[in-house]
Amino acid sequence: MGRAPCCEKMGLKKGPWTTEEDKVLVAHIQRHGHGNWRALPKQAGLLRCGKSCRLRWINYLRPDIKRGNFSKEEEDTIIHLHELLGNRWSAIAARLPGRTDNEIKNVWHTYLKKRLDAPAQGGHVAASGGKKHKKPKSAKKPAAAAAAAPPASPERSASSSVTESSMASSVAEEHGNAGISSASASASASVCAKEESSFTSASEEFQIDDSFWSETLSMPLDGYDVSMEPGDAFVAPPSADDMDYWLGVFMESGEAQDLPQI
DNA sequence: AAAAGTGGCAACCGCCGTTCT
DNA sequence: CAGAACGGCGGTTGCCACTTT
Structure with missing residues (x-):
């Protein structure tokens, strides 16, 4: 109008x-x-x-x-979160400070998906170029x-x-x-x-210590029974489509300190 | 050393939910 | 209240660098 x-x-x-x-x-x-x-x-x-x-x-x-290569911890986090959230890249990105949904999506499609598809090969196909060691663009x-x-x-x-x-x-x-x-x-x-x-993180120069990753990796699966098999499509818990639900998950899990006070 | 093949990444496209007039 | 605009998201594509032959 x-x-x-x-x-x-x-x-x-x-x-x-x-x-x-x-x-x-x-x-x-x-x-x-x-x-x-x-x-x-x-x-x-x-x-x-x-x-x-x-x-x-x-x-x-x-x-x-x-910018730069994804660490093993970050990759594992993405895999874990993908099991939980499915292709909700923005939601996954929200848990990876400094990483964007687009970047995570790219990493998933280029490395992690293959890594899961071929677990036998086992190795950590790092984003740092498991095979090609490509120079950073x-x-x-x-x-x-x-x-x-x-x-x-x-x-x-x-x-x-x-x-x-x-x-x-x-x-x-x-x-x-x-x-x-x-x-x-x-x-x-x-x-x-x-x-x-992200803004608060920015001012802290993005030093993500190990505790962040250990918390991140252990939190969702331990704290919540999502009862799903790896690789399953995202099975939404009640009202799980509501981001408030996930916000609540994060808050309850003690991750709240990583989020801004709203 | 050159050509062909492969893979990664930046950007676009289209859809959907929300907001505004 | 209805319709249009806006913001955001996920899927997909195209270009280019790197590896392999």
Whole structure:
């Protein structure tokens, strides 16, 4: 009705993001937050769809993103949570600080699924390249980006850990002001939990100690009888589709301290 | 050393639930 | 209250780097 028409795709750019676009997006979010993703590209002067901006920010530009290889503990956590939650990548990501749903989804499809499919081989097919030992994508240069972006996107040149980049840390500080407001405006408690937990983690440089993983790995299965076989499709407990249910699970399990006070 | 094959990752697409007019 | 816009999620795709032959 009174709303602006949804992102008209005319003239909008697609494909890999350039360094310049990244900078513009980060700078804009630093200043204004991301109250309205649809309007953001226009306000920032980006020829991108709002969705694209959001994805870029969530998955790569956010200051609290933890890049680099997945540890064994993280992989095990994903496997455990996948048994519990199924393909609810966002829910799984919420329990892995610094990891995004997209990244977890990728890891699942590339390593973990195979690892489960072929347990006989047993070995830990690490995300660090069980077979290929691929160099962290630092040189992947999109054809379109190559022209506009000098060497490589920031997150690619510093792919081991974005948290180490000065840009990221500065954004982290700024985001405490700009981003939180929009995050807290979100109606979804789960989203808030996810976002804000990330923010608090960001300020702590993402040092995840072993206790976190031992708790994470032992908590859900021990505390709750989900009575399901590994590999089963997700069998929802009563009202399990409700994220409040899972929030409650986390709270009761003592994981609450890892979540923001809502 | 070169070519072919394989796998990983970033990004897009479409759907769904929620919010707003 | 109805319809449209928005935000978010999961599935899928395409490009590129790496490995193997």
